[in-house]
Structures are given as C-alpha cells and as structure tokens.
Amino acid sequence: MTVFGVALKATRYHWRTHLPAMAFVALATAIVTGALAVQTSIRSDLYASLVTPLGRVNQAFVSNGTFRAELAGSKEVAALSLNATASSSDSRTSFPATIWGLGPESANLWSDYQPLFGGQARVAESLRKQLNLTVGSRLFLRVPVPNAAPLTSVFGRRMASESTVEVSVDVASFLPSQGMGDFSLTPKLGGRPLVIIDREWLSQQLKIGGQANVILSESTDLAKTLSAKLNLADHGIRLSSRPGEMTVRSNHVLLTPKQVTACEVAAQKRGAKTQNTLVALAEEVRIGGRHISYAMVAGRPSKEPGNRRISLNEWAALQLGASVGDKVDVTLLVPKSDGTYRHPTIHGSLAGIVAMKGDGANPNLVPTLSGMTDSQHMSGWSTPFPIDLTRITPSDEDYWKRYQAAPKVFVDSEITQLAWGAGDSVSSVSVTGCTETEFAEALLQVLKPEDSGLSVIRARDNALLAAMGSSDLAGLILGLSSFLILSALAIAGSLLVLNFQSRARDLKLMSYVGLSPKTIFGLLAYEALFAAMTGAIVGTPGGALLAKACLVLLARWQAIPSTLGNVAILLTVKDVVIGLTTSVVCALGAVLIYARPLFSRRGIRRPRPPKPFGSPLGTVSGLLIKSIRQRPLRMLSVAMIVATSTAVLGIAAGSYSNADTSGTGGIRLQVETTLPVAIDWTTVQGRKQLHFDLADEGAFEGIVVYSLLRSPGTDVSCLNPAKPTAPRISAIGADFIHASLFASTDNQGKSAWPQLLGTPTPGSAISAIGDGDTLEWILGTGVGQTLDTQLSNGTNAKLSFAGATHGSFLAGDLLVSKGSFHQLFPDIEAPSLFLVKTPESKQQALSLALARNLSDYGVTIRSTTDILSSLRGVFNAYISIFIVFGVMGLILGVCGASLSAARNALERQAEFALMLAVGLPRSRVRYLMIAETQLGVLLGTSVGLILSVFVALAERASISWLGLLVAAVAIVLTSTISCIAVSALILRRGILGALRSE
Amino acid sequence: MNLRIEQLSKSFGNRVVLDGLNLTVERGEAIAIVGPSGSGKSTLLNILGSLEKPDSGKVVLGEVVVNELTKHLLEAFRSRSVGFVFQEHLLLPYLSALDNVLLPCLGHPETTPIESARSLLDRVGLTERANDFPSTLSGGERQRVALARALIHEPLMILADEPTGSLDHERAVELVDLLLSEAKMQNRIVIMVTHNLDLAHRLDRTLILTNGQLTLEGG
Incomplete structure (x- = not known):
C-alpha cells in the first residue's frame, strides 16, 4: 500500500464529488488545448497551401526580363512565369492567371509533374470553376511580351492587344489544390490561378525562344551557383562593336541606372571613356521650308541646363540644306497619359554637322524596338504611335537601307527624356578606348545580378515563414480567455479543497493513526493531481471541438478565409502536453493556495472554533465586516473574476466596429x-x-x-x-x-x-x-x-x-x-x-x-x-470571441460566487448552526452566508463597469450604456439568486447535521 | 516499560480540566477511566496520545518524556508507540478492511506488514472480510477493524476513547474482551475511557476523573 495507491483509491471513491472540479479543469484544458490546436491546424493548412506546393523548390532566380534557359543546371528548372489573363471560348470575361512555362525536367522538383506537349495546359481548380472548363476545353491566354519597351515611353505598346500575345491552349488536366495548383514564389493564399504550359512552346509563341525568366532550384545557395555562370546576355546587355567604338545596349530597351554606372566603372578600369545616349523619335525636323520625317534623335547629357544646340548628321544636313547657325525645329512625339501624343517642337540652332562615320552613322545607339528596328523598310514599321507612312520618302528608305535606325539628330538628353517620361534614362552607352573583349570582361566583373534586376527569392524560407500565420491566434485566444482559464482553474482548485474540507474527519483520522502531515498532504496532492489529470484528459478532446468551433465561427464571421473553416483539426503531442500541464499545474497551484488553511506547521489544522457572536459594531453587518477582514481573499477573488468579465464585456461591446463608411x-x-x-x-x-x-x-x-x-x-x-x-x-x-x-x-x-x-x-x-x-x-x-x-x-x-x-x-x-x-x-x-x-x-x-x-x-x-x-469582420470576429469569453467568464464568476457562498456556508456551518441555535433569525443567517460573496460581486461589477468606461473614453470608443446596465443588473441578480439557492440548500441540509454535532 | 503521569495540568481559559494529576500504569495493565461528561477524560487521552500538550506536568512512557519531544519525534512516537480506538469506527470508506488496518504504515511501503495485518484480522475474526469495504461491514466489524488498526504497529499503549459507544452491550463486551486479550498477549498498556461501568470493571483498574484528579473507584 503506497501513498500513490491510496490516493488513487480515494480519487476513485470520491469521483462524484470531484466531478465539478474535473469539469472546470476540463474547461480550462479545452480552452488552452483548443487555442493551440487552432494555431497548429491553421499553420498545418497554411503549410499545405504554401510550402507543399513548392515541391522540392527551395530558391528561385528571377529576372525582370529574360535570360538564357540553358543557364539552369541539370538539377535546376528554367521557367517562364508571367501574369496573364485567361478566358475560354464560352466566357466573355477574362480572369487573372499566372502562366508557368515549365519543361519536362520539372519532374526533378515535383514528383507528380506531368510533362505537357506544346499547346497543352494544366489548369488550377479555381480557374476551372471560374471558366467552367473541362478536359479538352480551349483556353485563351493573353500573355505580356517580355523585354518590351517601357509602357509610358513613346515606343511603349500601351494597348493590351499590342503589349500581349494571345495564345490558345487545350486543357489537358487540372492541378490539385494544396499541391502544384497553389505553387507561387510569393507565398499567398488565393493568389492568381495557375496555368502550366510547356516552356519551350511558350517561349516560341512569345518569340523569345530559348529564354526563361525564372530558374527554380532545390539549391539553397542559388545566387552563388548562378552568379558565376552569368554572361552579359543574361544581364540583358548586348555589346555591339564598330571600328573604333562599341556600344552597350539593353535587351530590355533601357539600361538600368546601375548598369550604366557599371559600364562607367568597367570603362574606367580599362582606361576607356563612355558616352550615354537616350534616343527619341522626332516626328519632324525642320529648317526653314525643308523637313525630314520620323528621324531618330540621340540625346546626350550636357552640362548646360536648357541647352538648345542641335547637331545633324551629314545626311540630314544635306536633306535640309542646313548650315551651322541655322535655326532648327525638332518636333518630338511624346506620349500622353490618355493614349494620345503631344507634338512639342524644340527650337534650337544648328551647332554642328556630324560626319557619316562614328556616331553620325551609328545604328547601335538605338535599342531594339520591336516593329521598327527589326523592319527591313521604314514603310514596314509597325509602331505603337500613329504614323503617316506617306511622309516617308525614297531618301528615307535609302538611309534606312544604309544606316538603319542611326540617329540623324543630336540634342541634349533633357530633350529626348521627354519621350520617356520622368527619370534619367539611358538607352545605350558608347565606349571608346578598349577592345570589346577587355570591356566585356571588366563589365562582367563589375556587374552584380541585382544591377540588372536579377535576384534570388528564398521561396521555401518565405513560405515557411508565411505558414507561421500572420497573427498569433493561439496567443490571441489564450490572451482573450486567460481570465477564464485562470478562473476555471481557481474554481477547480477551490472545489477540490472544498471536497477535502468536507472530509475533515478522514484527515483527522489519518493524523490520529500517526500519518505525518507530509504524508497526508501527499495523499491530498496526489488526489488533486488525479482529479485534475482526469479533468484535463477529458478536456483535451474538448479542445479539438473548441478549436473546430473557433475556426468555423472565425470563418463564418470572415476573420479567416472560409476554406480554413473546413480545416482538419490537428492536435500535436506538444499542444496536448502544454494543455494538460498548464491545467494540472494551475489547478494544483490553486489547491495549494486554497488548502493552506487545512495545514499548519504542526500538522492538520484543527477546525476553527466558532467565532464568539458579536462584533465591535454590535450588529450583524459588523460581524460581516469582521468575517471579510479575516478572509479578504475569498471576496476579492470573486470580485476579480466578475470585474474582469464585466470589463471585458463592456469594452468588447463598445469596440464593435459599426458599418460607418x-x-x-x-x-x-x-x-x-x-x-x-x-x-x-x-x-x-x-x-x-x-x-x-x-x-x-x-x-x-x-x-x-x-x-x-x-x-x-x-x-x-x-x-x-x-x-x-x-x-x-x-x-x-x-x-x-x-x-x-x-x-x-x-x-x-x-x-x-x-x-x-x-x-x-x-x-x-x-x-x-x-x-x-x-x-x-x-x-x-x-x-x-x-x-x-x-x-x-x-x-x-x-x-x-x-x-x-x-x-x-x-x-x-x-x-x-x-x-x-x-x-x-x-x-x-x-x-x-x-x-x-x-x-x-x-x-x-x-x-x-x-x-x-x-x-x-x-x-x-x-x-x-x-x-x-x-476588414471589420475580422475585428468584429475577435470582439465576438472576446464577448463569448466574457459571457463564459461571467457564468464562471456567478458559479464562483455561488461556490464561494457554499464554501463560506460549509466552512462556517458550525458557526451558523450556533447562531440558529441561539435564536438568530434564519434570514439573518442567510444574509451572513451570502452577503460576503455578494459584496464581492457588487465590488467586481462596479470595478468592471468603471474600467470599461475608462477604457472606452481613453480609446474614444462608443459606450453601450444600456448594455452595461443590463449586464450589471443581470450579473448581480443571477449571482444573488444562485447564492440564495445555495444557502437555502445548505440551511436545509447541512446546518442541521452541524447543529446536532455541536 | 510503564507509563508515568506526573503533576499533569491542563486548563481551558479559567476552567481547570486536569489539576496536577498523577498516575502510574504498569506494562500489560489495562485501566478504565470513567467520569462525568466534561470532566476531561478525552483531554487526558489526547495528552497521553501526544495530540495535545499539557500546561504543565510530564507524561513518561518508559524512559521517554513524551511532552518534551520535538515535533518530528512526536510524530514518530505517535506512529510507533500509540494506538487509537475511537468511539466512532473511523475508517476510510475507500479502503478495504485490510488497507484500513495498514493505514498507520502508509508512507513506509518497504515495511508494510501485510501478513501482520492479515493475522490481526484473523485474530479479530475478520479473515473473510479482509477485502471488504467499510460500507459492507457491520458496526461491530468496523470497530474490530479499528482495533486491528490500533494494533498493527505494535504500540506500547492503546488509547481507547469510548470504543463501544456505538455498539450494543453484547458486541461491546466482545470488543473489550478482544482488546484486552490482544493487549495482554503483547503486554501492552490499555487506557480506555468509558461511561459503561460494567465494561470498566472488566479492566484491571477503574479510575474516576473528577475535579481534575483521578481516584480509584471505591478507593
């Protein structure tokens, strides 16, 4: 026979009396475990939605433009990722979609990857629903063309029909949710639906064969792996050489400021010089009565602001019959935000005539402009701006044949900048003083990937971080319900000790037969532990139910996406252990606090003898005050629970966000x-x-x-x-x-x-x-x-x-x-x-x-x-949960008040028995039994009301006076009724026994 | 090893309950203490059992001055040297008869005398009821379990406070005889408080407690 064994037998024997305490421990455990389960379940779902779809992808190398697909190593996957719109032959509406062009090597990253033929697509479930697609449906995708001229520039194709390519594909299969269908480099829920097609086929459709803009990799150090393999083309940079000079241009039309700086540094390293150029298109260049149309204008930075000196190449000067000093009018084509164009005319004087060599006849100064520089004839131009092809003369065509797009006019780059919008753009950098090889080598050394808009996205790290959830729901729920948990456990502890007190005879016996206080305490502690453990174990599945209820409510109240309302509840061993431990430890703590009066340093404390009747005031109220002074904590604990709950309700009710606009x-x-x-x-x-x-x-x-x-x-x-x-x-x-x-x-x-x-x-x-x-x-x-x-x-x-x-x-x-x-x-x-x-x-x-x-x-x-x-729904959902917890807290507060009254009556039944025996009216005895507790309730309600009004004033929130009044009256009435009922019960049953024993 | 009580006094406020009381009880002797209600019988028993401290005087068991023991030694003294039998058959309802007998040994699992407990139950005639719970035992059986419990740790002294108060005369006589036979067999001191003079006369001496003093009946 061991202390453990006896305590176990005692617990089994007294299980009915421990049942209410177990229920409170179960409630507290359910809340703690439930809060943790909500967090774990959401995180698990987020993991499934954000991390699982990544397959084995750890990092991605991305570009604003495109690079060689062959840059991807054998274990990497080159891809094309583009935002697009999707429509079906049946639908009149387009929906956003993200296109991923992937190759068969993608099977290295996703075990369930199914290779596609050109013209086939795998489509996300969400898009299937939006467009009512079936396998074999024809899907039309409007895909933006990579490397296009800036939209806001004169060369930018601003109409969707021009800046995009429409490709049509047949739906081969659908992508499952929480699998590849949710793949995204930026972790987000409910992002654009995915459409996967064959990368090579897509690149051909976009006329960028062999190019990619993303490399997906299992590697965790992709930057190091790829940086060494990058060439200038991967940076989107193209070097073109002519005798005596070379030109640096971008495949993306404009060089980035960092690329320009890199060119200058590289040239400096090689002892070379650089000259920046920004081209524009002049609709007309006029001197007197003669003009030329659609001439490329090269803008060069000048140190003089407002410089209006204009140079022409020999060809243009000849066409215009120009001499140095002539007044020149250059009419530019400048895009307006409404889709039309301005035609500002720059008035200047001819500062010089450039020979038809070097810059004077250098088409490399002009970046590749789709539909223009790739045209054989000027009359074949396909421009984003309106053009009058009748103005193109045979001489123009002859020039185009000999010098292509070589600028005919040279001005300050402030002027050409007008055609590109705000900023300090550069379309090419001319380098003189070193060979192409020397410069290319130096430039590659200087250029960093980020200079060219190349970067590495730590997709898995980001997804893992995102899967942690935006808000600490467990902390929030625990925070909102902490007072409830502590109240429940305090009440549980109080009930357990109340049970022990009702068995004072057993304790006395143990002491008489020679058990040490330590052994007796051990017995009680074990018994409390078993009761608390049983309650906690019963409460654990309740936690799962509570978690489910929380998620369903949060989803219904739109605090979380509706899909999370259907999440399977996940209880980890850690959550269960935390829930069990917290409840059991707190309940035992409460037992220790409440059991203190049972023990003295010398052993089991003898029951207090009835207090001598009477008080300093000589009234029943005086006796009440004396009683409160002796045991203030009891009243204060009731007051604290009620105050917290009232304040929570008051603050929450006033915090509801209404539908103002x-x-x-x-x-x-x-x-x-x-x-x-x-x-x-x-x-x-x-x-x-x-x-x-x-x-x-x-x-x-x-x-x-x-x-x-x-x-x-x-x-x-x-x-x-x-x-x-x-x-x-x-x-x-x-x-x-x-x-x-x-x-x-x-x-x-x-x-x-x-x-x-x-x-x-x-x-x-x-x-x-x-x-x-x-x-x-x-x-x-x-x-x-x-x-x-x-x-x-x-x-x-x-x-x-x-x-x-x-x-x-x-x-x-x-x-x-x-x-x-x-x-x-x-x-x-x-x-x-x-x-x-x-x-x-x-x-x-x-x-x-x-x-x-x-x-x-x-x-x-x-x-x-x-x-x-x-947005308010989320806030109000939390407030609603807060209110639910507040109401539960009040129920607990009322329970606590009733229990406190019961405990008071039971502990002092000998005293009350004596009072009845000496002829004190029953009503007075009842008053004494409940007044102490009710004072706690009144005090708590008042403090709670004052606190909620104070917080509302500080937060400038509205105050629901009627709500507060109703809540206060309800609290006081309910607790009074319950206390009267409890005291009546005890007066009818318990006191008589006590009276006999006395 | 005898019990000596020297000049034992105890008061509650102005009321003197024990007033310089002296008594010597030889080993193996059984004495009955009778007296009117409130005369201090239970107080005397509590002091002898070290549950209460006297205001003055000594309780000496063998060579040990009980009321000078430290708290720790008092606990040990009580658990080894004193066996209590109460008026009400105080048993823990969730323990079997055997477990109730073993209760004083709780906390010392290595020395739990299970066989002794069974033997005691055998001697008090409850062999067949060893595994039964108190709720299924009669009043007399419960009191016999309580008696066995008082004997389990082989105390030097058994203190019985109205042990037959809840039994009919026949059962009361049976129990007292059993108590005396067990005590005599092991040469233990028995001090029994009772109102029943018939039962008291079955013991070696009957002392009357009045006005804080013990006097021998008929003396």
Whole structure:
C-alpha cells in the first residue's frame, strides 16, 4: 500500500464529488488545448497551401526580363512565369492567371509533374470553376511580351492587344489544390490561378525562344551557383562593336541606372571613356521650308541646363540644306497619359554637322524596338504611335537601307527624356578606348545580378515563414480567455479543497493513526493531481471541438478565409502536453493556495472554533465586516473574476466596429487589373483609345479616379492569414496625397502624407504609410520605425513608416510615393489599381462598364464598403470571441460566487448552526452566508463597469450604456439568486447535521 | 516499560480540566477511566496520545518524556508507540478492511506488514472480510477493524476513547474482551475511557476523573 495507491483509491471513491472540479479543469484544458490546436491546424493548412506546393523548390532566380534557359543546371528548372489573363471560348470575361512555362525536367522538383506537349495546359481548380472548363476545353491566354519597351515611353505598346500575345491552349488536366495548383514564389493564399504550359512552346509563341525568366532550384545557395555562370546576355546587355567604338545596349530597351554606372566603372578600369545616349523619335525636323520625317534623335547629357544646340548628321544636313547657325525645329512625339501624343517642337540652332562615320552613322545607339528596328523598310514599321507612312520618302528608305535606325539628330538628353517620361534614362552607352573583349570582361566583373534586376527569392524560407500565420491566434485566444482559464482553474482548485474540507474527519483520522502531515498532504496532492489529470484528459478532446468551433465561427464571421473553416483539426503531442500541464499545474497551484488553511506547521489544522457572536459594531453587518477582514481573499477573488468579465464585456461591446463608411475616404470602387493600364481610362480620350463602348460614357460622368502603381506581393492586412513575407506596395500620386482621403498622423500628431512627397535618396529608407493595426499586429512595427523586408521582385528594401491610417480599406497595402516606388520597382510603370469616387447612383453602371471594357486587362472590381466590411469582420470576429469569453467568464464568476457562498456556508456551518441555535433569525443567517460573496460581486461589477468606461473614453470608443446596465443588473441578480439557492440548500441540509454535532 | 503521569495540568481559559494529576500504569495493565461528561477524560487521552500538550506536568512512557519531544519525534512516537480506538469506527470508506488496518504504515511501503495485518484480522475474526469495504461491514466489524488498526504497529499503549459507544452491550463486551486479550498477549498498556461501568470493571483498574484528579473507584 503506497501513498500513490491510496490516493488513487480515494480519487476513485470520491469521483462524484470531484466531478465539478474535473469539469472546470476540463474547461480550462479545452480552452488552452483548443487555442493551440487552432494555431497548429491553421499553420498545418497554411503549410499545405504554401510550402507543399513548392515541391522540392527551395530558391528561385528571377529576372525582370529574360535570360538564357540553358543557364539552369541539370538539377535546376528554367521557367517562364508571367501574369496573364485567361478566358475560354464560352466566357466573355477574362480572369487573372499566372502562366508557368515549365519543361519536362520539372519532374526533378515535383514528383507528380506531368510533362505537357506544346499547346497543352494544366489548369488550377479555381480557374476551372471560374471558366467552367473541362478536359479538352480551349483556353485563351493573353500573355505580356517580355523585354518590351517601357509602357509610358513613346515606343511603349500601351494597348493590351499590342503589349500581349494571345495564345490558345487545350486543357489537358487540372492541378490539385494544396499541391502544384497553389505553387507561387510569393507565398499567398488565393493568389492568381495557375496555368502550366510547356516552356519551350511558350517561349516560341512569345518569340523569345530559348529564354526563361525564372530558374527554380532545390539549391539553397542559388545566387552563388548562378552568379558565376552569368554572361552579359543574361544581364540583358548586348555589346555591339564598330571600328573604333562599341556600344552597350539593353535587351530590355533601357539600361538600368546601375548598369550604366557599371559600364562607367568597367570603362574606367580599362582606361576607356563612355558616352550615354537616350534616343527619341522626332516626328519632324525642320529648317526653314525643308523637313525630314520620323528621324531618330540621340540625346546626350550636357552640362548646360536648357541647352538648345542641335547637331545633324551629314545626311540630314544635306536633306535640309542646313548650315551651322541655322535655326532648327525638332518636333518630338511624346506620349500622353490618355493614349494620345503631344507634338512639342524644340527650337534650337544648328551647332554642328556630324560626319557619316562614328556616331553620325551609328545604328547601335538605338535599342531594339520591336516593329521598327527589326523592319527591313521604314514603310514596314509597325509602331505603337500613329504614323503617316506617306511622309516617308525614297531618301528615307535609302538611309534606312544604309544606316538603319542611326540617329540623324543630336540634342541634349533633357530633350529626348521627354519621350520617356520622368527619370534619367539611358538607352545605350558608347565606349571608346578598349577592345570589346577587355570591356566585356571588366563589365562582367563589375556587374552584380541585382544591377540588372536579377535576384534570388528564398521561396521555401518565405513560405515557411508565411505558414507561421500572420497573427498569433493561439496567443490571441489564450490572451482573450486567460481570465477564464485562470478562473476555471481557481474554481477547480477551490472545489477540490472544498471536497477535502468536507472530509475533515478522514484527515483527522489519518493524523490520529500517526500519518505525518507530509504524508497526508501527499495523499491530498496526489488526489488533486488525479482529479485534475482526469479533468484535463477529458478536456483535451474538448479542445479539438473548441478549436473546430473557433475556426468555423472565425470563418463564418470572415476573420479567416472560409476554406480554413473546413480545416482538419490537428492536435500535436506538444499542444496536448502544454494543455494538460498548464491545467494540472494551475489547478494544483490553486489547491495549494486554497488548502493552506487545512495545514499548519504542526500538522492538520484543527477546525476553527466558532467565532464568539458579536462584533465591535454590535450588529450583524459588523460581524460581516469582521468575517471579510479575516478572509479578504475569498471576496476579492470573486470580485476579480466578475470585474474582469464585466470589463471585458463592456469594452468588447463598445469596440464593435459599426458599418460607418469613413474608412472608404469617399471612394466607392476599387478597380484592380492584372495587366497595368498605361492609358488613362478616366479621360474621354483615353477611353476612346482603349475602345471603350460609347454607350457606357454616361457611367463615367462625375467620377474621380486615383491611379496607383501596385507591386505584386502579399496582402498585409488581417484578411491574409499567412504571414506576409513580401508586402504589397502601392504608389500614390500627389492627387491622392492632397485629397486628404484618410487621416494619417505621425508621432507628433501632424499629417504624415506630406512626408511621402519628398524625393527619396537612393539607398536610404523609403517613407511609407500603412494601416496602424497592420503595422502593429502583423508586421510588428509602427510609426517612426523601419521595416527591412524582401520585396516581391526579390530585392530588399527598408521602409520607414512616416504615419499610419486607421480603419481604411487600403489596409492590405503599404503606401509609398510614386518616386519611391520607381526605385523599388523600376519595371512597373503603369497603374493597376484605381480608386474610384462616383455617385452612388452610377456605381453599378460604372462597375459593369469597367468590367466589360477593361476585360483584356484582367479586371477585378470591388466595392470599398465590401472590403471595409471584410476588414471589420475580422475585428468584429475577435470582439465576438472576446464577448463569448466574457459571457463564459461571467457564468464562471456567478458559479464562483455561488461556490464561494457554499464554501463560506460549509466552512462556517458550525458557526451558523450556533447562531440558529441561539435564536438568530434564519434570514439573518442567510444574509451572513451570502452577503460576503455578494459584496464581492457588487465590488467586481462596479470595478468592471468603471474600467470599461475608462477604457472606452481613453480609446474614444462608443459606450453601450444600456448594455452595461443590463449586464450589471443581470450579473448581480443571477449571482444573488444562485447564492440564495445555495444557502437555502445548505440551511436545509447541512446546518442541521452541524447543529446536532455541536 | 510503564507509563508515568506526573503533576499533569491542563486548563481551558479559567476552567481547570486536569489539576496536577498523577498516575502510574504498569506494562500489560489495562485501566478504565470513567467520569462525568466534561470532566476531561478525552483531554487526558489526547495528552497521553501526544495530540495535545499539557500546561504543565510530564507524561513518561518508559524512559521517554513524551511532552518534551520535538515535533518530528512526536510524530514518530505517535506512529510507533500509540494506538487509537475511537468511539466512532473511523475508517476510510475507500479502503478495504485490510488497507484500513495498514493505514498507520502508509508512507513506509518497504515495511508494510501485510501478513501482520492479515493475522490481526484473523485474530479479530475478520479473515473473510479482509477485502471488504467499510460500507459492507457491520458496526461491530468496523470497530474490530479499528482495533486491528490500533494494533498493527505494535504500540506500547492503546488509547481507547469510548470504543463501544456505538455498539450494543453484547458486541461491546466482545470488543473489550478482544482488546484486552490482544493487549495482554503483547503486554501492552490499555487506557480506555468509558461511561459503561460494567465494561470498566472488566479492566484491571477503574479510575474516576473528577475535579481534575483521578481516584480509584471505591478507593
């Protein structure tokens, strides 16, 4: 017979009396385990959605343009990844999609990869549903052409029909969700649906055979592996030599500023000189009555601002009959945002005539311009801008035949910059003073991959991080319910000790037969342990049920995506152990605290003799005060539970976010496009250029549109359950800033918007504004702090938060200025996010018109109130859970109050018996039995109410006075009734026994 | 090894319960203490069993001055030298008869005298009921289990406080005889408090406790 064995027998014998205590331990365990299970289950689902689809891919090497597919080693996979729109022969609407061109070697990375023939596609389930596809369906994909001229430049093809290639494929099979169908380099849930086609076939369709823009690899050090293998072509750089000089051009039309710097450094290393050129197209060059049309103009940097000195090559001078000093008018073609062109004329004087050698006849100064420089004749030009082919003369054609696109006019690059928009662009760098081989070698040494928009994305690391979840749901639920857990365990401990107290005779016997206090305590401790363990074990499956209920509710209340409501609950051994240990340890702690009065240093404490009747005040209330002073903790513990629960309810009820529309900033529609829209559709002319239906014009009357550049990346708001690893950045213009749509203050309380207007210094932190809650809860930063983050293009950025918005529908984006955005995403030039203010009466008509007319761009239109309602839904869902826990806390508080009254009555039944025996009225005895507890309830309710009002005032939240009053009355009434019931029961049963024994 | 009580006094407030009480009990002797209610019989028993401390005086068992023992030694003294039998057959309801007998040995699993317990149950006539629980035993059987429990650790002294209070006369006589025979067999001291003079006369001496003093009946 051991202490352990006897305690086990005692527990089995007394299981009925321990049942309520076990139930409270089970409740606490269920909450702890359930909270952990919610987190684990969500993380497991996120893992399945974000990490599993990666197959064996660890890292990806990506480019803004393209590089040789053969760069990929034997264990790597070259791919083409492009955002596109997809439609079927049956559907009139296009949906966004991400095209992945993959080869058969992809089986190295995905064991279930099925090779495809050219013209076949494997399609994500979500797209199947959107387009109602079946195997064999014909799918039309509108894919942007890589390496195209910048959209905002004169050479940019701004119409979707021109900047994209439509390819049609047959659906071969469908991609399963949480498998390859969810593959993405940027971990995000519910991203664009995937369409997989054969890479080689796709590259041929796009006329970039043998090229790729992504290398997928199992390697964890892809940068090191590939950097050594890169050649200039992979950097998108092309060297062209002519006698005495060479020219550096980009396959992507413009050289990046870092590439230009690298050229200068490389040339310096070889003792060579460089000359930057930015070309433009002159519609006309005129001297007096003579002119030439469609001449390439080479812009060269000048030290003199406003330099209007113009040079012509000999051919042009001859055509124009020009002499040095003549006045020259150069009319340029400059794109306007509405899709039309300006024709500014530059007036200057002829500063010189360049001989037809060297720069005077150098077609390498002009980058490859699709449809122009690859044409055999000028009359065969296919230009993005309107051209009058009748103006092309035989002399022009002769020039084209001899010198191709060699610039005829030389001006300050400030002038040619007009054709490219803002910035300091360079289309070619001429190098003199070294050989091509020497320069190429030096340039390769100097160039870093990031200079050319090449970067490595740590796809698996990012996915693993994202799978941790955006918010600590377990912490949140545990935090919200901590008072409930502690209350339940405290009550459980109290009940266990109450059971022990009711067996005081057994304890006395043990002491009399010679058991040491240590042994007796050990017996009780084991018994408490067994009871707590039993409750905890029973509560563990309850945790799974609670987790499921939480997920279903959160999904129903739209705090998490609806798919997460169907997640299978996962209970790990760790979660179970934590749940069990927490409950058992806390319950035992409570037992130790409550059992203290049972033991003295000398052993089992003898029952207290009844207090002498009477009090310093000589009244029953005086006796009550004396009793409270003797055992203040009992009343205070009831007060604490009730106060916390009341405060939680009061604060939560006042925090409910109502459906006001202040977070919309007056904007009604958010319009997103898959392909950027370079033509301003907000103007009549722009809509005409985009071939909008004239019948829709009425819908556009009176609208105000803010166009935002937007990067790919992940939604950083609470709507995204995955941890954002590459935040989505949106660029706002001065119009947005000056409109003061949303308040955003810095730490000094001043408006933060003007801080975005400053020109960012390259390399320094970029000023940004984000949603306050997003910054605090999801990104773990705040106003005045900086965030180091990887962007969706693989580069790293440091964002400094100048201010925060609150309650705006743009919570999913971090906002920066357009200037800053260009530094972060130089290849994104046109907007793809449009915020539209429109009269309510026209909202629907406008939505329909935009859906119809921007279909080629993959348009998605959402009401800002819907977005706001989704965001508020998350907040309100948490508040609802908070309220549920608050109500449960109050139920526990009332239970605790009743138990406290019961305990008070049982502990002091001898005292009460004595009072009854000496003739004290039963009502007075009942008053004494419950008054102490009820005082605790009243105190707790008052403190809770004051606290909730104080917090509401501090947070400027609304106060639900009626709600608070109803809650307070309900608490006091319920606890009074339950205490009276308990005391009546004890008066009827327990006191008589005590009276007899006395 | 005898028991000596020297000048033992105990008061509760102004009320003197024991007043310089002296007594010597020889080993193997059984004495009965009788007296009116509130005369201090139970208090005397509690002091002898080291459950209470006297205000003054000594309780000496053999060479040990019980009331001068430290807390730790007192526990050891009580668990080794004293066996209690109460008026109410106090048994733990969740332990079998055998386990209840073994209760004083709890915490010392290596020396649990299971065979002795069985032997004791045999001697008190409960061999067949060893594994039964208290709820299935009669009042007399329970009290016999309590008696066996008092003897399990072979105490020098058995203190019985109205051990037959809840039994009818026949069962009471049976129990006292059993107690005495067990005590005599092992040469133990028995001090029994009772109101029943018939039972008291079955013991070696009967002492009356009045006004804090013990006097021999008829003396």
